[in-house]
Amino acid sequence: MNNLDGTNTDMTSSAGQSAQGGSLTTPPARGLTRGTWIGLIVVVIVLAAVVVFGIASRSRDKSVLETENQQSSVSTVEIVHPTGSAMTDEIALPGNTQAFIDTPIYSRTSGYLKAWYFDIGAHVRKGQLMAQIETPELDQQLQVAQADLKSSQANLDLAETTAARYQNLLKTNSVSKQETDVATSDEAAKRAARDASQANVRRLTQLQSFENIYAPFDGIVTARNTDVGALIEAGANTVPKELFHLAAIGKIRVFVAVPEAYSASIRNDTEATLTLDEYPGQNFVGQVARNSSQIDQASRTLNVEVDIDNAKGLLLPGAYVFVHFKVPQHSTSLTLPSNTLIFRSQGLQVATVVGDKVHLVPVKIGNDMGATVEIASGLQPSDKVIIDPSDSIADGQQVHIADPKAAAPEGAK
Template sequence: MTSGTKVETRTDEDKTTASGEFSEGETEVREPRLTKGTWIGLAVIAVIVALVVIFGIAARRKSESTLETDTKAASIPSVNVIHPVSSVLSSGLALPGNTQAYVDTPIYARTSGYLKSWHFDIGAHVRKGQLMAVIETPELDEQLQVAQADLKSAEANLNLANTTSARYQNLLTTNSVSKQETDVAVSDAAAKKAAVDASNAAVRRLQQLQSFEKIYAPFDGIVTARNIDIGGLIQAGENLTPKELFHLAAIQKIRVFVSVPEAYSTSIKSGGKATLTLDEYPDREFEGTIARNSNAIDSATRTLNVEVDVDNPKGELLPGAYVFVHFKVPQRSSNLMIPSNTLLFRAQGLQVGVVRDGRVQLVPVTISKDLGANVEVASGLTANDAVVLDPSDSLANGQEVQVKSHLSETAKQMQKKEGDQ
């Protein structure tokens, strides 16, 4: 028999039925009774199950909350920021420039023919009036001979016409000829005179073209190019594209053209001094004079075109060289400096992103000096502003961001670069 079930067998006199008596041989089965220990075990199990359910729900809610927090945090972009640093504009301004010959001229032929000889090659120094090349013009020579013959014929006809005119005028005084015949003779002499003048002009024109057979240097300079050789065909004329024979440059004085930023345009005065430095001469400076400027700001680059003239008696400076031109400008007040990679180029103008109260504000700025990697800001920022580095193109005004780090080391590097300059 199982535990908890008790079966009793009673005698006939003790057995009862539902009416109080049991029939003979019947057995009474009693309901099992739970002990105190059993009830305690069941209660413990119930508590454990309840705790498991409660803790499971709490853990799930915590996971959902953490996921929501992480998702929200991930949706907020992280940015690096930097504070602008103070920068004092120095009295020296160094700008790149290009050297050009003071006079730079291509040499063309004025008459057609074949090149007979040339006397100077590239790099040669020539003096004004020196013969550089000779052109053979056989056709022109023949045309000149024909024109000279026509001139002689016209002069002979003029002499005869003048003689006839004089005779008729003498005969007219004695009424030996009519007035009409005298007028015809005088008019014929005048026409012959005009023909002589025309023939003279034709001869002079051909003689002038013939003089172009010899090409002379128009000024002192250096031959920088020679584009023709002996026997080469040379064609000249109004309807033909001329071919450059030589290129001549005068380098006793060099022109240097510099684009000066608009912020310094009022500091550049004609007659002022400037110095040139070149990589070819690292320990030397060449002194020049501000000759002139365009007196107009280029709307595309916002710069003033300035010409600096430098004496070059030894020919050390070559045309086309890349140089740095150093100007002396008045001391300017201190400005703030930021890296160039903080700038945003938008349709609204030049802007930077500033983090304030966890949100971005797009602030318009004005640049006073461009140093390449860094720029100096004339207005729009304060030293306490947290400026976003490397802003994305999608950065919007009022956008929520989280600051990743303040790059103070970058500020130190900017100050160091400014000090080096």
Template sequence: MTTPSNENPTAVQPGPPKHGLSKTIWVGLAVIVIVLLVVIAYGVMSRAAAERALEKQTTAAAVPTVDVVHPSPSKLSDAIALPGNTQAYTDTPIYARTSGYLKKWYFDIGARVKKGQLMAEIETPELDQQLQVAEADLKSSEANLNLANTTSERYQNLLKSNSVSKQETDQAMSDAAAKQAAVEASNANVRRLKQLQSFENVYAPFDGIVTARRIDIGSLIAAGQNTTPQELFHLAAIGQIRVYVSVPEVYSTSIVDGGEATLTLDEYPGQKFEGKITRNSNAIDPGTRTLNVEVDVANPKGLLLPGAYVFVHFKVPDHVETLSLPSNTLLFRSQGLQVGVVRDGKAVLVPVTISRDMGAIVEIGTGVTASDNVIVDPSDSLATGQSVHISDTSKSGDAQ
């Protein structure tokens, strides 16, 4: 027998209380809000960290990385080679002294001439006529002088017998003296014109080589104070050659007059020309800090030509020490020659002087020490106080 249940199977079961559901919702919302705040805070912090990292990277990138070298001490060799240009021992243009037309020339460029050789002839028709007139005037003056002398002698003889007055005699003697002066003036004019006429022939003033001929047959030649001088020839004596060399100040005390020097030329490989230090300027050029030295070289065969580029080798005492740097460390500024030196992470522009330029390497006279970090290939914008970073390559090189 089944016991009937008091419970209604179709009856609705009672749910949880309403206040419990509300509490669950609020907890969920709080969790969501907290998660959102955490996400937002994380995003803000991540962005700030990224901005700080970017700022740090930007600042680091703004500091240029440079390679540096230390000036290396070096001992100057007992010989130096300096560039120079050869010059003819005597070099002069030859001008006409009289006006006219060129009749003939006898030497062209490259010709060797001896002192006194006839180089050209000038026709001077106007001068010839002037000379003829002057000679005629001289003859007239001489004739007048002869007459005046005869008259003076006669008056002096007549004065002895009181046949003429003293006044007339003095006048005759004065007239003779005036005529004598006129003769001397005419004679001087004739000598002057003859001297000018002698310049019709142009002679070589010294032994040399004709390096230029600037006239030709029939050329009009004007000479005189009111005309522009016209060069006929250019003559150079190359039996002995001069070479002027700018010697750096550091070697100036080693250059002594009478000392020996040797010349070398690219066109004569392996051949040396012996020379002698003739003189020097005895003053340092403040612009270049060099001493101007003249070296004379005998050139009997004419192998050395004026204007040639040569190297002059001097022997100097082997006792001077200096510092050397690569030439790509130099900065050419309006303030003068400078190098960039790294000190306490900052660039400092230091003025320097060069005692010797060897192309890729220069010897520094003043400005740096052996412990300085000198910047290689400095930028044109490098300025004192600018922050720089020494490259790891340079540091590892120093460690080695």
């Protein structure tokens, strides 16, 4: 046992010496120390915190992104409220001016132009000589006709004398009844020939009078289409050539195509105002003279004539003008900008905002005034109507009003 204890003591001493001297290998550890365990726990806690923070950050970013996407999907719109107007409506329509009398001047006889006395722009009075035509052939025809008339007259005189003589002889039975009838018939034939010669002379004399061309009314020469020496042809087998064009512009006619929607508002003898670009700020007052009393099926318009005095000659035929008509007052009408209207297969609509949703409302137009339209039915003054709605806007779509102050009608507190 002593040896045994001694041996053990020696082995322990040898192990201690080996540990101190380092000459022997370190035996396996028996377990982790307390500090090691604490470090491991700290590392695990830090890793868990990093993972939890990352997950929370990603969840928060996802929620923010969803909110932003939802907000961006809501359209922002501008609105306007229908406004009422108690002013008298007026429509302005384009028209064309025409001379009150507009006539081309032709020749009724053939020949050569000898002289003309008025050029374009000249004012002429009724009955003034405008031009002269030389008609040598007609002059010769007239001379022949006059000679034929003299011959016919001589033959008639002889026939009358013969017929009278036979009538006297018949009373004494100196001639037969047959011979007397022949003489009487010859007188009638000669008288008819004389009458025909007289008619021919009158015809040629009338044609000769057309050598002088006179103004048929007071007016202005707007065209001259001939000159000295020009051949003038007039006849049934020739196309006449216009020599002059004469227009009376002391009064001007204006023809206006009035849309069918306003045709019932146009009355004869009512006032109409004329404006021209060349006379800014100046109005010319006229009257509705007449209308066609028929709607043109192609254009769906009523042809209306407005007559305007033009004593100063400021208005010229052929000018492009605007004619202003007064139409009946609409005190309860509502108006909207034209850019609020939606044209779809369902008909004319506007988009209104109820709460934060879109509501499409069908409307009917009364008068179209260009930039604005009159709403006949479908809206109230308190309605919030979207300006420039998109083509894809749909009923029930969520929207956001750009200016919340615009959501309240004018005058609301």
